[in-house]
Amino acid sequence: MTFEMVEEITIYEAEKLKELLLEKLDDAELLLDMAKIQKIDIVGIQLLISFIKSAEARDKRVEFKNVSESLYEQIAASSCENILGLG
Amino acid sequence: MEEELEIFLEDCDDQLQFMENALVEMQNGIIDEEAIGAIFRAVHTIKGSAGMFGFDDIVAFTHTGENLFDLIRQGKVEVNKEMIDLFLRCKDYAEKLVQAAVNSEELDEEQKRIGEELTNKLIAYIEGKPQESAVEVLKDETLDESEQKWHISLRFHQEFFTTGMSINSIFNFFNKMGKVLLKHPITYNIPPLEELNPIHPYIGFEILFSGKTTKEELEDVFEFVADDVDLIIFDVSEKGAYESLVVQRGEALLQKELIAASFASQEMFSETFLKDVSSEESEAEEKKELKKEIIAPQESLEKQEEAKKSESKKKSSTTLRVDSHKIDLLINYMSEIVITNSKILSLVERENEESEESSELEEAAYSMKELLEYVRDGIMDMRMIQVGDSFNKFRRIVIDTAKKIGKDVEFVISGGETELDKSVVERISDPLIHMLRNSIDHGIELPEERVAKGKRAKGRVDLRAYPDAGSIVIEIEDDGGGLDKERILAKAIENGVVKPSDKLSDEEIYKLIFAAGLSTADKVSDISGRGVGMDVVKRNIEDLRGSVDITSTYGVGSKITIRLPLTLAIIDGFLVQVGLTKYIIPLENIKECIELTKEEEAQMGTNEFINLRGEMLPLLNIRDVLHEEESISNRKNIVIVYFGNKYVGLIVDELLGEYQTVIKSLGEVFVNLPGISGGSILGSGEIALIFDVPRLIELKNRVGSVK
Numbered sequence: 001m002t003f004e005m006v007e008e009i010t011i012y013e014a015e016k017l018k019e020l021l022l023e024k025l026d027d028a029e030l031l032l033d034m035a036k037i038q039k040i041d042i043v044g045i046q047l048l049i050s051f052i053k054s055a056e057a058r059d060k061r062v063e064f065k066n067v068s069e070s071l072y073e074q075i076a077a078s079s080c081e082n083i084l085g086l087g
Numbered sequence: 088m089e090e091e092l093e094i095f096l097e098d099c100d101d102q103l104q105f106m107e108n109a110l111v112e113m114q115n116g117i118i119d120e121e122a123i124g125a126i127f128r129a130v131h132t133i134k135g136s137a138g139m140f141g142f143d144d145i146v147a148f149t150h151t152g153e154n155l156f157d158l159i160r161q162g163k164v165e166v167n168k169e170m171i172d173l174f175l176r177c178k179d180y181a182e183k184l185v186q187a188a189v190n191s192e193e194l195d196e197e198q199k200r201i202g203e204e205l206t207n208k209l210i211a212y213i214e215g216k217p218q219e220s221a222v223e224v225l226k227d228e229t230l231d232e233s234e235q236k237w238h239i240s241l242r243f244h245q246e247f248f249t250t251g252m253s254i255n256s257i258f259n260f261f262n263k264m265g266k267v268l269l270k271h272p273i274t275y276n277i278p279p280l281e282e283l284n285p286i287h288p289y290i291g292f293e294i295l296f297s298g299k300t301t302k303e304e305l306e307d308v309f310e311f312v313a314d315d316v317d318l319i320i321f322d323v324s325e326k327g328a329y330e331s332l333v334v335q336r337g338e339a340l341l342q343k344e345l346i347a348a349s350f351a352s353q354e355m356f357s358e359t360f361l362k363d364v365s366s367e368e369s370e371a372e373e374k375k376e377l378k379k380e381i382i383a384p385q386e387s388l389e390k391q392e393e394a395k396k397s398e399s400k401k402k403s404s405t406t407l408r409v410d411s412h413k414i415d416l417l418i419n420y421m422s423e424i425v426i427t428n429s430k431i432l433s434l435v436e437r438e439n440e441e442s443e444e445s446s447e448l449e450e451a452a453y454s455m456k457e458l459l460e461y462v463r464d465g466i467m468d469m470r471m472i473q474v475g476d477s478f479n480k481f482r483r484i485v486i487d488t489a490k491k492i493g494k495d496v497e498f499v500i501s502g503g504e505t506e507l508d509k510s511v512v513e514r515i516s517d518p519l520i521h522m523l524r525n526s527i528d529h530g531i532e533l534p535e536e537r538v539a540k541g542k543r544a545k546g547r548v549d550l551r552a553y554p555d556a557g558s559i560v561i562e563i564e565d566d567g568g569g570l571d572k573e574r575i576l577a578k579a580i581e582n583g584v585v586k587p588s589d590k591l592s593d594e595e596i597y598k599l600i601f602a603a604g605l606s607t608a609d610k611v612s613d614i615s616g617r618g619v620g621m622d623v624v625k626r627n628i629e630d631l632r633g634s635v636d637i638t639s640t641y642g643v644g645s646k647i648t649i650r651l652p653l654t655l656a657i658i659d660g661f662l663v664q665v666g667l668t669k670y671i672i673p674l675e676n677i678k679e680c681i682e683l684t685k686e687e688e689a690q691m692g693t694n695e696f697i698n699l700r701g702e703m704l705p706l707l708n709i710r711d712v713l714h715e716e717e718s719i720s721n722r723k724n725i726v727i728v729y730f731g732n733k734y735v736g737l738i739v740d741e742l743l744g745e746y747q748t749v750i751k752s753l754g755e756v757f758v759n760l761p762g763i764s765g766g767s768i769l770g771s772g773e774i775a776l777i778f779d780v781p782r783l784i785e786l787k788n789r790v791g792s793v794k
Binding site for chain 2: 011012014015017018021022025041042043045046047049050051053054057074077078079080083
């Protein structure tokens with residue numbers, strides 16, 4: 001199942017997003033639609049990496065779709081694009 | 088204003104003042120190396136800090152000034168009266184730039200024009216230098232000579248994310264100072280989602296940087312977050328540098344990662360080293376400790392050399408930054424010494440019982456005890472930090488949270504100078520953030536609601552700290568709606584936390600908000616209201632041997648009072664005996680000791696209280712509570728303990744006297760033992776259990792209410 005993420009993945013949303021992502025972990029397919037995301041910070045990137053780890057522990061793969069150029073750049077600024085499978 | 092920006096502003100003010108003083112001296116004809124050096128350093132420092140915050144205008148302007156001063160310093164350009172006037176004007180302009188940057192304002196056209204004019208004049212002096220070409224050549228040379236490769240290894244302390252400092256601005260600044268050749272995120276410390284605290288940093292970075300900077304200049308980049316980062320910077324050409332990085336980090340996976348990301352090659356690690364790291368992780372942990380110690384002397388030598396080099400450059404400082412790990416280690420050793428010394432004392436006492444004469448040994452042992460107390464207090468004092476720094480970090484969270492939900496809140500911090508053990512400050516920070524958010528979300532009403540109630544539209548949240556009777560009190564007070572007793576009670580009954588027949592005091596009802604699964608918010612918001620959290624908050628505080636209380640007046644506001652011990656590692660205790668077991672009561676909780684005479688006991692009968700100077704004192708018989716054997720001495724004493732404003736008399740057998748002791752955890756098996764917070768090994772080798780007075784008092788209240 002695809003699910004849409006909110007507009008920002010930053011320190012302010014981190015707690016809420018963690019709960020949300022925890023619930024999603026049980027889904028069969030982990031496809032995250034990033035179309036609406038404008039902004040991500042290091043807290044958000046860390047959260048997504050953690051999400052990927054939890055998914056891998058369940059033998060699932062996380063995929064991101066519709067990653068905008070600006071979002072990619074924000075992630076690449078911390079050199080985390082490969083870890084998130086965007087490289 | 089954010090704390091970091093405030094520091095930046097203060098720092099710039101200081102530097103500009105230095106600069107002005109030096110310039111005024113120059114005007115009076117005192118042009119010496121010292122004055123020129125002072126100005127150069129001031130300009131350089133401002134440039135560095137401005138770069139950290141991405142204030143490009145300041146960086147560009149100060150960069151030009153720095154270049155000119157570098158030439159003056161080298162004697163390539165001579166200072167004249169005109170130039171000094173120009174510098175004074177530059178100083179004024181820089182002040183305006185800093186102000187504008189801090190307030191995120193734009194300069195007006197007039198100011199911009201002045202800036203351009205000043206820059207052009209500075210450049211004119213740089214270009215008008217007598218040996219034009221010679222300097223160009225020199226510049227190229229220095230570029231080749233001082234271009235150096237540095238490795239920067241970056242980890243973050245728990246608080247880093249909440250400082251609001253962006254990692255990207257640090258990376259950007261590196262890009263300005265030189266070239267980032269490699270940048271690799273370290274992610275193996277990030278736990279899976281279930282164990283993740285999203286606002287704690289687990290990520291780290293390894294960076295290979297090339298530029299004509301010194302190690303100090305690179306360290307300066309982190310000046311504003313120095314307390315919140317764990318930084319290792321080294322010259323990559325040093326032999327064994329990467330090996331020592333892996334050892335210092337103590338991360339078993341780091342070596343592989345460094346090789347995979349092509350920072351280092353397999354050959355850089357010796358064969359024996361590979362074995363070390365690939366062996367069991369726990370073993371590696373132990374070795375890390377050992378190796379750290381071995382490396383330390385070498386490191387300190389390097390540091391000394393560095394210090395010598397920078398002596399002429401930097402002003403001497405009266406503070407010393409020490410890795411908190413080193414202090415923890417000292418405390419550990421100190422704890423062992425305290426135990427060993429207790430043993431010596433008890434041996435000496437036993438000896439004396441036979442000879443009945445105080446020996447020299449006894450004297451020596453006692454003065455040793457006294458000296459150890461000084462050392463202990465000294466070490467403990469090093470760990471004490473002011474809570475203000477940590478509190479100031481909450482400002483942004485509070486203001487942002489309020490803004491997000493359309494509330495207007497004034498956040499007032501007082502008692503920031505109160506000192507508390509560093510580890511306590513770190514561990515209390517998350518619970519405090521949670522409670523502050525709660526206060527804003529549930530406590531403070533929306534502006535229109537407040538006005539309708541006749542209150543000021545702007546709500547107020549106070550965060551206070553002050554010392555009180557051997558503990559530290561932290562209060563969060565808001566002038567919001569207050570807690571609704573009826574609603575809390577109704578919800579608690581609905582959730583089965585309490586029975587409808589239970590009779591609860593106001594205080595007990597308020598405390599129900601700390602029960603698991605209780606949220607009285609009408610709407611579940613982003614910020615709070617899921618009913619998870621407050622129980623975790625309470626547990627966190629109790630883990631620190633603290634307590635939390637709430638008072639509230641409906642419609643007027645609420646106050647949460649947290650009481651914390653000053654430190655966690657060592658306590659002054661009072662040793663007592665019940666049956667065959669020895670117990671330690673923290674001295675800070677003891678009010679007085681009295682004997683329970685046979686007459687009083689007879690008078691008491693089956694009542695669990697006595698009349699103490701006209702007041703009722705509830706009693707708790709330790710023998711009954713902890714199922715102890717009969718007394719071996721037939722004596723009975725009451726130790727009156729208190730916590731906050733509650734008193735209880737503990738009935739024990741023997742009073743054995745004061746005892747300084749180290750708290751050791753009893754392990755998970757004993758987690759549910761009521762009223763015991765830990766254990767300690769006595770000098771004789773016996774084990775004594777340490778009472779957790781707040782829990783004992785709670786226990787008494789519970790037992791009491793059942794009856």
